[in-house]
Amino acid sequence: MTRKQLVLLVLTLIALIPVLLSLIASINQPQIQANLQLYQTNLVLQASEFSEQIFQENNPNVNIELGEIMTALIGKNVSKNALKQYQEARQLSQNNLDNLENQLQVINPNYSVSNTLISSPNPKQLNEKINKQREAINELDLKLGILEAQEGNTSQSLTTWNNLQSTSLKNITDVVIGLWSPTYRIYPESELIINDNLKGWFRYRILKELYQIEDRQSDLIDLKQKEQQIAIYSLKKLILVSIIPLFLGIIGFGLFLFLMFQLVIKKEQSILFIGQELSWKTPWNFETILQVLIVGFFFFGQIVLPVLFGFLNIDISYLSLRGKAIYVLASYLSLSLGGLVVLYISIKPFFPLPKDWFKFELNKGIVWGISGYLVALPLVVLISLINQQIWNGQGGSNPLLSLALESQDKIVLAIFYITAAIAAPVYEEIMFRGFLLPSLTRYVPVWGAIVISSLIFALAHLNLSEVLPLAVLGIVLGTVYTRSRNLLSSMLLHSLWNSGTLFSLFLLGSGGN
Template sequence: MNTGLLLKRLILAVLTIAVLLQVSLSLVESWGKPQIQSRLELYQTNLLLHAAEGQSLVTSGEEDLTAARNALLGDNPFENAQNQYEQVLETAQTTQSKIIAKLEQLSSNKDVATSIGDELAKPQMQIAPIDEVPMTSQQRKQLQKSLSQTEQLIDELNVRLGLLQAQQGKTEVAIQTWNELIEQETLESTAPATTPSAQTAAVLAGLWHDPPRILPDAESKIQRNLDSWFQYRALLQLYQLQQRQDALLSLQAQEQQRAKQALLKLALISAIPGIGGIVGVGLLLFLLGQWLLQGERSLLATNSDMPWDTPWDGETIWQVLILGFFFIGQILLPIFILPIFLVVFQLEPANFTVRMQAFYILMSYVLLAAAGLGVLYLSIKHFFPLPEDWFQIKFRRKGILLGLGGYLVALPLVILVSLINQKLWQGQGGSNPILSLVLEGQDTVAIVIFFSTACIAAPLFEEFMFRGFLLPSLTRYMPVWGAIVTSSLIFAIAHLSLSEVLPLATLGIVLGVVYTRSRNLLAPMLVHSLWNSGTLLSLIILGSGGS
């Protein structure tokens, strides 16, 4: 065997091991992170609360909005909101228990290691005692940080849950919820009510107490520690007790305006998956019916068993996938190149604004795409000219229609899988970090950059790699359907969030079917772009409803 070829394969093997280790660690790490879905549901619940409050503030001439409100909110919006918050609270408490159990396990392991180390450290052995490995220490720090964040979330949820209980006339239950939070902190600290949640709970318990007790700085603590409908409801109670009529009227006028905006936002959020999902189900049934009736002449059967003429072998596929995507994206860029860039320009990511974070993510993705496509080109240039149906992007009507149809079919399928997936993971498993930044960072320039990354750069590069190269290459070794499934799983795993594997694999299968039937990369690129655009649009609308 050629020495150069042997060395190349050895390097690829080492890189593969490093990539598998890094990807596995990233997936395991994502297991302990919360999904963004729970936060999205709470943001949507907050919009529902604003819209529900608007029902009691309807003025003459606005009765026409009542039917729309009833259709979107249901019969018991406040009870539904309470149920939603209780579900998220239960998930957070489960996460808290798991973290505590893991910390106890690490402490137990440390005690065992210490006792073994003491035994080995006897003079006659001349061996240094075994200490806790650095990875365990790092794990403990990360777990303690996660525990602190989870406990803070639980306290915030209990404060809001009490307000929902009070809104429904369950005053005694609400006061008990707030008092338990205050008592819990008193047990853990010598100074009671020091956290924002405990201070807010004390203020709220006083406002709903019989007789009421208005604590000092009650208004400023409510404005500082509460937001959205919860701030409105607490201030409403305060102003009513203080008999501040002007402030009360101003507050209600502001809430009426928020209620109208919330209703519009809820309608927009519901329209895309609602109408699109219904059309998608109809289209999916039509395609299945056509396939059953027409067989080989149906759209689904087009090119379904026709492999690509692949001039390279599995080693080239291996090289492009490991070196051109995973090694560069998971090791070279994040561990070596980008940290050096930050040191050279004396930048600290912790101090980045949302706009800077957006630009940093775009820059990172452009570097990944450029390097990945460079590796792809160098790996296959020896096989030029390629057969006609490789990497084609044709701006034709058929490709556009297949792209739109693929997006509509993907909506009900991915939503259904996501609902099942959420039950399986119970709010854990991590999410794409870009989603959180878009949800919380309502900056116009940042949003434009995020759209450029997610809706232009990602569809172009990822479809080129996973559908344009990987899927057709795999048809050399397996049936077309097998290549679609395999490339979809790799595509899903590449996003490094356990909770997203099933939904993204489902989306990947739709993308693969669209591409194999069209033989035009424009179609899956359009599906991918529309999907990311719809997701980001929903996040922007939800994020803007937090005030």
């Protein structure tokens, strides 16, 4: 073993340790999917007011066809379905809390789940997560009580709310208990407390109850008119996050079936056929591949960057949302720059490169990129649904998704878009499709190189629950790049995927307001 190979081996071990630890840690971390479902449920609740008001008032301008569309879009028994979704989310949150408390019990055996503070300073961050999880459960219980009341289960609602009397939600629970108690109890600042603690349909539902009890007909009419406008906006958002992706998914699935049928019939002459003649001429050996992947991507991203940012003494948890967005962008641009520098230095001795390396063609790239996105959409969504059943709400998620979901700041969203829809597709496609996939064809069949590069691409995102769907996305990306011989095609596909995700998160995040 040469000195360079020894150094590379050591760097590989050092770089892969934090990667392995991150993957293991993600096992007990919650996924974002449960939150996404709740945000969509909130949109459906708001949109349902549009339906209910129109049909209750027998508006002559509404025909049967519109009613059928509404039913298909928001479903029947909206509040009952919403109650079920919130109950499932509550159970997942409780499971997450139990996992956190079990972890803390291992770290600090003196910890008691009845206490909110612990004496040992070691599990400080874990304890903060526990307290946040408890707060999230309390908020879910508050909304569960409102949904129970909507379904007529007043006694269950009162029991749920009474359990929140010793929490930070005491003021709002006092208000809702007073509104649904057998003998009404109206607090002087009820309306202010409701507006401060609730959003969306839940705020509307409580204000409606308050105005009805106080016989404030004028305020009730104004409230219904405002809710009607919000319901219309919610319907538009539901169409954008549900109907349009479904329509594109149907097109994509049809395209996938056509391509598979053509592969069976035409075989070597089909669009999807991948034979060894599609392999690249790779002038470097496995040592160069490892050097770029380990040093340029994992070592630089997992060791060098954290150390450099550590010198800046920045605690991201205390940053504002804009600060976090800028931090994420700066981190990713630094990672990209470092990785590309290592890539350039590693392959420079082999210039000029053989044909088909790092090619860009505009027209061909657009066709392949859009077609690949349409095919990827139903495949990844289907795998994601199966994947959710496997992980049952655990396995972690990209933290950028949660930040994008919480944000309605246009500047923050613009920064996230630059990070996820421009920087990430360019850098990751150069590294995983432009370099890694072709390099591997020197040692394995082309289809094997696609699968291996896709798995590494998925694992690089450091969340176990995302490995399967990201690997499927990577396979589509790899197939598109292999057949098109055009990096622009996989970059466009990658950008469209991330753009669609961010757009959906923005719409869902705005649904609760």
